[in-house]
Amino acid sequence: MPTRVLSGPAPIATPADIAGKHTANDPAIIALIAAVQAEIDGPVGWLGRALGVQKLEFTTDRFPGRDPGAWDFSLFPKVIPSTIAITFRNRDGVEQTIDPSNFRLAEDRYIDFRRGFQFPATECAPDAVKIIYEAGYNGTPVANGGTGDVPANAKVAVVLGVQQMKAIGAENLFLRSEEVEGVGTFQYTVSEQAGEIIRKATDRLLSGLRVYA
Template structure:
């Protein structure tokens, strides 16, 4: 049941948060922020949760059987933004169908449970017959108002610290891959094993309380 990123994540810090003399849209600093954040944020990061707002896709071969003890049918990537889930499936004829949001609910910040009495439909036999598209991360809206709150300060501090560490090491440790930043253009980055280790060590203590263990 893979999860992939459709868009995002939005950066949780800006060049203005990084100490030093550089422009507010400095592409090198933006690249470093993206590289550091990618090491910890979202499905490809080691933190186990989404930080910057991002759109994700979860697919499964079928709806899981309802267990009388554990009623949660799907476990998504936290933190899920309430009201953002779109659930679809392909029926036995291969026709895509949508399940209305009145038939399921978000439990906590990651579980999706069908409402009592809803009859789970049969699906096409395919590894991606069921699809949930949703947004995850901190959207800046208070939890009391139906949002996920602001990005935890220690997460921001961890990214800032990681960027400072990356600035201090050799440029040889930041290899290249394609990435496009709106309003800036295309830059390239890939974090090497050595650089990734530096980021991890720099951020580990700051982020320990946020880490999600599967």
């Protein structure tokens, strides 16, 4: 049941949050923020939750059984409720959409289908069922259907990680970039040494936010 990132995550810090002399859109600082955030954020990060808003795709080969006390699907938190779209391919390979009235989101991550809803038959394929949704903190209050603001300690952790990366120098950070609309979308990896520095700099700050599988 893989989850992959379709777009994002949105950065949770800006160059203005980083001490030092640089411009508000300094590409090197933007890249450092993205690299540090990637170590902790989203399906590939170690925190176990989405921080910056990102579009995700969950796929599986079938609908679940009706196991007592079990959730139907577990997504990657924190899910933005209004963004969930569930589709499937029927036995003829035709894509169908599940009406949102047939399911609800529970505890920021679990899909619970309405009791009495009949799971449809699906095509025999590893991605017969697909859930596309957005996760992360979108700045909208929970009472209004949002996920609230990014926790302050998460932002501080990213800023601290960037400062640490600046201190050790760029030789420990490997970046590839692709220009998009004059701004740039960064793809990045970090060395083992750099990843360990980021982890040590952020572990204590983020311990209360970590989600364990």
